[in-house]
Every structure is written in C-alpha cells, then in structure tokens.
Amino acid sequence: MIVNVLLFASYADALGADAVMVEVPDGAVLGDVVTAIRGRPGGDRVPSVPLVARNHRYATLADPVAATDEIALIPPVAGG
Amino acid sequence: MIVNVLLFASYADALGADAVMVEVPDGAVLGDVVTAIRGRPGGDRVPSVPLVARNHRYATLADPVAATDEIALIPPVAGG
C-alpha cells in the first residue's frame, strides 16, 4: 500500500519535501514506514527511532499502519 | 518618657484608637511598651508577644525604645 507521510521542520529540510509517499507491504507497522523514509535521499538525517504520530496522536513504531492513516514524523519539538 | 504607639486593624478596634500615648521609664524596651498597652481598656485583646515595629522595621520586645521612635503594634498581617 501507499502511505503519505508528513514531514516538518528539520525533517522536511532533510528530505526536501513537506510530505512523501512511501510504499510498504499490507500489514506494515510504523517502523516499516520509518525505514522506507530513511532510505530516501536525505533520509539518513532522520533518526532510527523518531517520534511518530498517527492521526494526530503519538504512536509507537510497533503500531500498525493503514493507507487511510495520517502519518507524520515529528522532529524534536520546541514550542513555548 | 512618653511614647506614641500606632495601632492598626483589630488592635485599633480593641483599644478604640489608631494611636495611644503611653508612659514608660527612660531606658525602657519595647516589651515595656507592650505591657503598658495591655493595661489599657481593651488591651487584653493584644497578645503578650505581638509583632512590633520600630521606625518601619520589625523589632523584638528586647529592643530599646526612644521617645522619638515610631512604634507600632502589628496585628497578624493578611495582605495579598
């Protein structure tokens, strides 16, 4: 399946895009999405265990992913 | 000597005055002033060891007093 992944701040700079499409097998988990992202040009600047959000909530890399999910990689936050 | 003593809040209500003159011997300490105040009508509502100020600073009952000092008895404070 094709999953759309949102990127922000330093990760968007690293990949040169605010969002990328990645292909992962059906039944994939968020960790598979991260691995796919890290294989892209510039993806080496994403850590192997980044913060990940699914549908506007933090999730773990072991959580499953569906094509309809809104997935995002979250760089270290710096609000306030 | 004659010492003028300022009273506030519940102490002023107790003594029925914002200030009272008391006579104490030369060489008296603030404790002597308190004793004199407590002998006045209503003075029994002043505790035996009240907070006392001399010239706008807290002082102890063992501190000396001069006729030119500004003496005040300070009821429990309640600012804020």
Add this chain to the structure above:
Amino acid sequence: MPRAALVTRPLDVAALLREVQRPANGAEVLFVGTVRDAHEGRSVTGIDYSAYDAMASAELERLVEEASVRYATPDVVCEHRLGTLAVGDASVVIAVGHPRRAAAYDASRWVIEALKARVPIWKREHYADGSRAWVHHGR
C-alpha cells in the same frame, strides 16, 4: 529595576507585564490575587484592605529588592491595592521577568509568600449577612 507600590486605583496587569519585559528575558510570570466570593464557607461581598502605609511601602520595597538579588533579575515589580474592593477585583499583582522560566516562577512565588508573611496589610471581609471581620492568614 525592582519596584513596589501601594495604590488605591485598579491594578493594570498589562502595564505591569510591560514593565518586566526586556529583550534578555524569555519568561514573564504574573501573579494576580483577586477577591474571592467565599471564605471558610461564608459568602463574601467585598474586602477592605488597609495598611500601615509607611512601613508596608518600605517592607514591600525591601522584599522586591531581596527577590531581585535572590533570583538574579532586575525585573521584579509588585503593586498592592488598598481600599474597598469588590469580588473579582485584583488586590495584588506581582510581575517577574527572567531569562529562565524556572527562576521566574520561583521568584514570583517567593514574593507572594513573603508579602503574605511580612507586609503590614490587613483585610476586613464583608459578608452577605452584613457583618464584617478582620481576616488572618493561617487561621
């Protein structure tokens, strides 16, 4: 510079905030004390605040100076209002600006606790039944 004042007009929180904002500061903490509608189960309609003016001013000034030294910032301002206040009126505002938020919170807290312990100000509550009473902290 640290500044403290007793005033008889309404307190201007926005002005006090501006007073402690400087380019070196990353955090401002404001404490606002307001008149509550109840105290120890009784319905309160207002409070008279009175003070030993000369000493309260001096003590409040000493207190913001001490906070300024203790927490290493010049930006400590406190105003306390006197007179008859209604429910919801602000009786005291403490504004602290600091490069670091932890110190801003700590300094603000230190000032209000010291003020309540040391500054010769008294309050007499007005109750819904028409009676009035002097209020002590920690009673």
Add this chain to the structure above:
Amino acid sequence: MPRAALVTRPLDVAALLREVQRPANGAEVLFVGTVRDAHEGRSVTGIDYSAYDAMASAELERLVEEASVRYATPDVVCEHRLGTLAVGDASVVIAVGHPRRAAAYDASRWVIEALKARVPIWKREHYADGSRAWVHHGR
C-alpha cells in the same frame, strides 16, 4: 472551560487573564514566553514558529483538559502564536485561575513543561549574522 488555540496574531494577555477570572478564584497565574535576544551565546533577531497544525491544536487541547482535571479548575487557557516573531514578542501565554494560589502556580508550570515536551511546534532562530537554525530544547 479549558481552551487552547494556535494563533497568528499578537497574544492579548489582558484578555486571557479575564478569561480565567471567576468569583470563586483567589489567584490567577499567567505565564508569558517571549522571544529572547540571545541563545547559547548567539545574538538572535527573531524566530519562526511553525507547527503540525492539526496535531498541535489537538495536543494543546488535550493538555489543557488534562491540567484542568489534574488541578481541579476549569480555568486553564493557553494560546501559542505561530509565524515570524521579533525579539520581545510573546510566543505563548498560559493563564490559570484557581481558588488557591499554590495550585494555580503548579498548574501553570505543568502546562508549560508539558507543552514544551509534547506539542509539535518548532522554532527556527534568525541570528544577527543572517543565518538560521532549527532549535531543539534540551540540546
């Protein structure tokens, strides 16, 4: 009721204070985060704040709801500004109203710490030499 918002206009501290004032409250604590002119020894001229808008809004709302339950007061409001801010501009305001001052301080502190840990907002500093860099807390 607890309320949180991401905004792109200047923050109105006086309005946020009014929002948490109720007759039952005796204390309001406001935290104001402002853009500092220096960071880790570098001269800062401004900051771009950006966010994962949908999630940051949701997370900020969850956070003020949690603070409201945790500290037992409905009066918890937080606004965070996004966009390009100049030195001295307020980036975040947290307003808490509570019957008791200790809880008001604690709730305010809890919200800012949780916000800095959890809410997906990022800042890119502009330096006096013309360069820019993403800033991480605790780096």
